[in-house]
Amino acid sequence: MRRGEWRCARLIEFPLLPATEKANYTVRKARQYRGGYQFSGLKELARELRAEQTSVEAFLWELIRNRRLLGFKFRRQHQFGDYVADFYCHDAKLVIECDGPVHRPNEQWHYDQNRDAYMIAQGLRVLRFTNEQILNDTEKVLDEIAALLPSPVGSV
Numbered sequence: 001m002r003r004g005e006w007r008c009a010r011l012i013e014f015p016l017l018p019a020t021e022k023a024n025y026t027v028r029k030a031r032q033y034r035g036g037y038q039f040s041g042l043k044e045l046a047r048e049l050r051a052e053q054t055s056v057e058a059f060l061w062e063l064i065r066n067r068r069l070l071g072f073k074f075r076r077q078h079q080f081g082d083y084v085a086d087f088y089c090h091d092a093k094l095v096i097e098c099d100g101p102v103h104r105p106n107e108q109w110h111y112d113q114n115r116d117a118y119m120i121a122q123g124l125r126v127l128r129f130t131n132e133q134i135l136n137d138t139e140k141v142l143d144e145i146a147a148l149l150p151s152p153v154g155s156v
């Protein structure tokens with residue numbers, strides 16, 4: 001059996017296969033949440049971005065890390081396909097981007113639009129905040145993030 005595959009459960013029936021072939025039948029795993037790009041080289045970039053985060057990213061990270069925001073786990077500098085998101089919550093399928101001055105030029109705006117479209121096509125929701133919003137209106141930013149997090153089971 002190759003890496004990334006597993007044997008089918010016995011409960012699954014394959015009426016068209018002879019009994020001898022059923023035992024050897026394998027199924028590929030579903031695509032990984034990173035988009036199947038484990039070795040695309042962006043893993044090193046993500047590590048560099050974590051080591052060299054901006055002060056605004058560090059500020060927001062301190063507010064949401066270690067399940068501090070409603071008990072949800074966030075990751076920082078998380079890879080999706082050819083892109084690296086600033087913050088990501090897997091349970092909510094939520095990406096949070098901090099937009100500083102580098103995001104203002106027209107070329108960067110188009111890049112961000114393509115990146116957002118890719119992430120939305122992957123079933124993710126994308127929230128973008130300017131550095132000024134994060135620093136000057138922190139409560140509103142946290143409220144917007146919290147509004148997109150799923151409600152805990154059993155709550156009204």
